[in-house]
């Protein structure tokens with residue numbers, strides 16, 4: 001029998017994940033804001049139940065994936081974890097809020113739930129978490145995207161996205177600040193921080209480049225293990241250029257992991 005997925009959010013990433021769900025996993029429920037529910041019901045045409053709160057879900061899903069962004073994790077995360085369900089998360093930037101992080105970990109402990117932080121748009125989180133065991137001296141992260149990928153974000157206050165003529169750095173700070181200021185664009189900064197040296201000690205630089213069509217992520221890590229440099233040039237999703245295709249694929253991978261007895 002097919003396993004059943006509950007998805008929080010059904011925007012660009014959620015739709016892509018739904019399209020690519022592995023055999024053996026079906027979308028049972030979608031949780032969306034009230035104002036979006038009618039539109040999603042029309043789009044899904046009965047293929048999944050559309051809810052606006054976790055307590056409306058009468059059965060236990062086999063997996064819950066958050067594809068809703070930071071407000072979605074803040075609104076629904078605790079209810080999922082208190083029910084003892086497994087929650088795979090891409091809006092890792094929400095965890096820069098220490099109070100929310102504490103609420104979610106308490107809910108998981110008390111409810112016997114599990115929160116799985118997904119690698120999202122980047123690679124190398126396996127190596128970084130292993131490297132941390134030996135001690136890390138430095139972790140830096142740089143993102144570079146096209147102007148259209150920064151539209152509608154805080155970047156508009158820092159750089160003229162319509163006039164920028166060459167690669168320009170518009171933000172330098174720590175991962176916590178980046179995740180808070182750019183909630184739809186800098187979850188990766190938080191993911192790297194959570195896997196490495198934490199929000200305050202992870203240095204972040206955000207750049208815009210009018211000549212690129214990719215979402216580029218560069219990670220440098222140095223420690224007792226040695227050092228590594230990763231550069232990942234991802235294709236943005238057509239439906240949302242802020243979001244890399246790989247981020248959606250990392251959610252699909254989590255769905256596959258829930259099905260397979262052996263997995264990476």
Ligand SMILES: NC(=O)C1=CN([C@@H]2O[C@H](COP(=O)(O)OP(=O)(O)OC[C@H]3O[C@@H](n4cnc5c(N)ncnc54)[C@H](OP(=O)(O)O)[C@@H]3O)[C@@H](O)[C@H]2O)C=CC1
Pocket residue numbers: 008009010011012013014031032033035036067068069070071072073075076090091092118119120121122183184185187188191240242243244247
């Ligand atoms: N970790 C990573 O590497 C990455 C993480 N992300 C995160 O994933 C998020 C989703 O990306 P994407 O799908 O492209 O973004 P979209 O904006 O296309 O979709 C987000 C969807 O979530 C819905 N939503 C908003 N608030 C809630 C809520 N409280 N409960 C349920 N649903 C909600 C939105 O509804 P409405 O339109 O009505 O507001 C929207 O449909 C990004 O905002 C970002 O935080 C993205 C890329 C990479």
Ligand SMILES: O=C([O-])CC(=O)C(=O)O
Pocket residue numbers: 121183184185186187188189215234242243244245247
């Ligand atoms: O998808 C990406 O390239 C990264 C992103 O939006 C994020 O970190 O939130």
